[in-house]
Amino acid sequence: MLIAQSSFETLKAVAYLKKFCRHFAHKLATEFDDSHGHVDFPFGDCRLQSSENVLTVTVEAETEEALEKMQSVVAGHMERFAFRDEISLVWERQ
Numbered sequence: 001m002l003i004a005q006s007s008f009e010t011l012k013a014v015a016y017l018k019k020f021c022r023h024f025a026h027k028l029a030t031e032f033d034d035s036h037g038h039v040d041f042p043f044g045d046c047r048l049q050s051s052e053n054v055l056t057v058t059v060e061a062e063t064e065e066a067l068e069k070m071q072s073v074v075a076g077h078m079e080r081f082a083f084r085d086e087i088s089l090v091w092e093r094q
Contacts, residue, residue, distance in 0.1 A: 002067040003094035005058045006075070008087045013050035019081050020048060044070040057089065 010016065014034050021032035021039060029040040037048035044061030057078065059070035075089040 001060050001062060002064065003058060003060050004067060004071055004091040005056065005094055006089040006091050007054055007056040008082075008085075008089065009053050010055060010082065010085050010087065011053055012082070012085070013053060013055040016055055016078065016082050017048045017050045020078060023077065023081075041070065041073070046070065046074050058094075059091075 017037045018032060018034075021030050021037040024030055024039045024041075028042075031038045032048070035050055037046075039046045043066040044059055047058045047060075049056045049058075057074060059067065059074055061067040061070050071089075071091050075091075078089060079087055
């Protein structure tokens with residue numbers, strides 16, 4: 001399994017976690033609470049964790065192509081949701 005992770009500081013970590021998960025909940029398997037989230041995409045998994053003022057996003061996929069797609073989809077949505085914070089997800093491979 002290939003894994004990449006990104007974190008960013010924000011006072012709205014819980015709100016962004018919930019917004020991201022709710023956005024996909026109508027069409028994908030999704031679980032979330034105030035501190036953890038999980039979205040099961042057809043091409044990989046996304047896990048979110050909020051702690052203090054940091055949101056950490058971890059994506060997993062079986063192939064390089066699928067991991068790049070996960071990174072693109074997750075970053076695109078999260079950056080739109082958090083546009084006021086002007087975030088940019090920078091991925092680190094695990």
